[in-house]
Amino acid sequence: MHQYAAFLRGIMPTNPNMRGEKLRGVFEGLGFAKVSTLLASGNVVFRSDDTNVPALESKIQQALTAELGIPGGTLIRTRAQLQALVDSDPYAGLTHGRETYLTVTFVREHPKSIPDFPEGSPVRVVRYDKPAAALLTVIDNTDPSTTGFMQTIEKAWGKDMTTRTYLTVQKALKKMDA
Template sequence: MSQGTKHLWGVFLRGINLGKRQMKMAELKACLEEAGFTDVKTVLASGNVRLTGEGSAEAVKARIEKAISDAFGFKVGVVLRSEQEMDAMLKGNPFGTLDPEADLTRHIIMFDADLPKGVTIESRPGDTEILRVDARDVYIAAYKQPNGRYTEHVEEVLKPLYQKIGKGNLDTMRNWNTIEKILK
């Protein structure tokens, strides 16, 4: 994406509002506006932002990370998706094949860098199902378990993937409803 042209971005912060890493969304919005972003809208209190910014994905991400670090005093991992990538996620929605009556939640794990080509993840039917693995995204259906939790076994199912990619690849998981809200 060329310098000088403004683009809409979906911004997903990793690990905020946990422990001492607290930030109010109004303060996050003000911080990003002060950094020169426009049309800033936060979605929920877990670090989801839609904004307009100028520059490449790398430049926008670096500006966001610096602004947050300067304003809040701690570093935050940022996973960024362009408007085109978000549109493609919504249009390619793999959740449409699921039973609408099933008691499940829909999630996406977004990675900052490409996953290894041809990577596969074994599902647990009726528990944690991997619906699709894209270059930087994993789509998951998590079914309600006897203990009432939905994502009880997600980490276990994803363990082989994390062993393969190592610790250097930043990721963040979001409920699919959040992704749908980002572009509204």
């Protein structure tokens, strides 16, 4: 079986339909094995014999919309993609904390260009990781202008993406091995 992590867009932890047991139930109902949720923000690890990731994304999103009313988007990464990303040590010497966020923005399709953050922006692009289809950034969270981060990415790439902290990506990878 193949190991996957699904990162769901538009999850609100306060909505009871989006909590672990309901999300897990949708995935288990689709026949996936070793389903486990991570945090209350739309992260699900699971196993499947299927290797067609776009078909899996579509199947999951249809079920989430039909069963839980979650209209966002589903982006899946394989265990190998996440392991390669973590092994590349993209944030060498940096620590995620209250003042500095290390973020990973997963996209469905490779972009033609990297979003243009304005001069003096609290966002620093580390790199675009092609194997994981992910933009790696560092956000200075002490700057109140960080609220424009998602708008800048959406303007450049549309809404078919989702952002997680690097810590969440690392936790998803560990959960796959549990």
